[in-house]
Amino acid sequence: MEYILYISRFLYRIRWWLLLGTIAVTVMVYMVTGNLSKSYNVNATIYTGVISGYSLEENSGKIDWATSQNAIDNLINIIQAESTLQRVSMRLYARTLIYGNPNEDNEYITAAHYRDIYNHLKNSPKGAQVLALIDKTSEERTVANLFRYMRPNRDNYIYGLFYFNHPYYSYNALSKIKVARKGASDLLEVNYTSSDPGISYNTISILMEEFVNEYRTIRYGETDKVIDYFKGELDRIGKDLRGEEDALTDYNIEKRIINYYDETKEVAAINKEYELREQEALAAFNSTKVMLTELEKQMDQNTKQLLTNMEFVSKLKEASTLTGKISEMETVSNNATNGPSTQSYKDRLKQAQKELTSLSNQYVANKFTKEGVSRGNIIDQWLEQTLQHQKAESDLRVILESRRELNEKYAFFAPVGSTIKRKERSISFIEENYLSLLKSYNDALMRKKNLEMTSATIKVLNRPAFPISAEPTGRKKIVMTAFAGTFLFILGFFLILELIDHTLRDSVRAFRLTKLPILGAFPAPSFLKRRQLNKICEEIATKQLSNSILRQFKQKPEGRPYMVDFISTERGDGKSLLIEQLTAYWSSIGLKVRKLKWGEDFDTNSRQYLLAQSVSDIYTFKDEDILLIEYPSLKENSIPEPLVNEADLNLLVARVNRGWKETDNILVDKLKRQIAPQQLYLYLTQAPRYVVQDYTGMLPPYTFIRQQLYRLSQLAFTEKTIYNFARKNKKGDDQE
Structure with a gap:
């Protein structure tokens, strides 16, 4: 409480x-x-379609919220980008100068603002050059002229128009355009506020157009560059692919290759067949050679002469030649036996064999050899073996010739095969690269088509409207904020x-600062018209102080009165006033009171005072009931310890309107050590009414309103009160 x-x-x-x-x-x-400028707000809503819009790109049917949020952020950043706002600034400035009217407000700018803008441009150092850029017939040409004139130079008027602090055309002003997403939807809300309705309206209107154009330029520019890259790569790689294929074709023509793999298989098959026939021919050649040698051993002299007969040798050569021809023809083609030429050779061979047999019979003298072998059989066998030997030799020669040709084919096909495989690998690599680029090219085309669809979905849903009335100026909020802030x-x-603050002020602060129990408070003089009330309040406070002091008296010492010491740390704290009030009050009720004051009744600089062991050393007691002793301030003089210990009550007096300093704490601590174990009390003077009332109760006047305020100040909200208006003219009346 x-x-x-x-x-x-x-x-x-x-x-x-x-x-x-x-x-x-x-x-x-x-x-x-009161003179705040008016503000005009314009807003527009853009439908983006980046989340719920249709897309040609493959997806799983699920929405990627991170990607969607990134897309929305990109759109917002494009709207607030410096390049976009620069385009808006130049178009807005051109439109203002073209359509503004210095004498009449219109939907582009008010007349007053147009005059300010025009006069500022006209009076600038290079205003004439800038005015020459304005083409009243075309806004686009004017914008192009402004951009051509703009240079990153401090003295360039158009450059400074955007990068300085113009209220309508600068980047700082246009960056106040607010863009926010409406919830989790595809909608973006754009707001802008300025002091001119036409400027606000045209700024948002131009921004909507520039945003869509900027978005398409950025997105199409990226995709078109990718498409051009892939198309160029496809053309280049396609040309390389055609060149490699043509080179392979030319190489096949040069090497007379129709189907390399089938041809090599055929060569391998022929080679295998020739190996078998070579073995057979070699075996036949060797066996016939052995047989001929054996048969020639069994011939007699007469028979051997047959081998040197010219006619016989001629026929034998003819038969050998025919045998070789037939063998060669049978080796070259398996179907040669069915041909007419082969059959004619065979017929001729039979005729030659008959003639050889007839000649051999003419040289046979004896029919049998000495071993009993028929000579005719030997000749026949020799002729047969000779023909077979000739045939085997011819077959072996033909086969060896074919093997040589096959070896040449192997030597031909070996490098051709590796070259063809290398060319085919190169073609395959280029083809795969071409197909990969073709897929990427198709994806880029699909992406472009999807961007075209996305850009088509970006539209201004709620177009900006020209503001007719100004927005609330916020004056009410400013005033309320000023009120609350103040x-x-x-x-x-x-x-x-x-x-x-270390001012004593009231009992709570006084106790917190001094750590001394407070005996009461004496009111400060009031300047009320009813000065009689001041006297009444002082009498009530004096009575309260009297009661508090009398309660401290225990037993009157023998041969001396009750003694009360009035002490202060500084001058002017009101000790004399309190002593006078108490003396007057106690005297009025019959008590014998005597006051002692330093400088008048005793000298604080005398030996008698400084070495006093009792008050009786500086004053002779009489028949007083109470002795009130006023000592000097502790800052100026010290008080002998026996004197303060002899007192029945030591009262430290202090004004509430003075600060409690560190020196006061030091002096009070020393005083407390002097009078220990007695208690040192604090009494406040010059106190306000509410401080005094804490000790005396309610002070007059006892009006109804004051009684209610006092009751509330004491938090006695439900107290039952009795109003006695008669008591306001009585002093110290306690009736209820």
């Missing part, structure tokens, strides 16, 4: 600062904000002051 009362009293004490200070600042802010500032300032 103590702290609640303390806070309420704190607020009551600074009430006029809070009320008058807050009202003064609020009124001043109200007067200053109130809190004053409250905070005094609260900080309250926390760090």
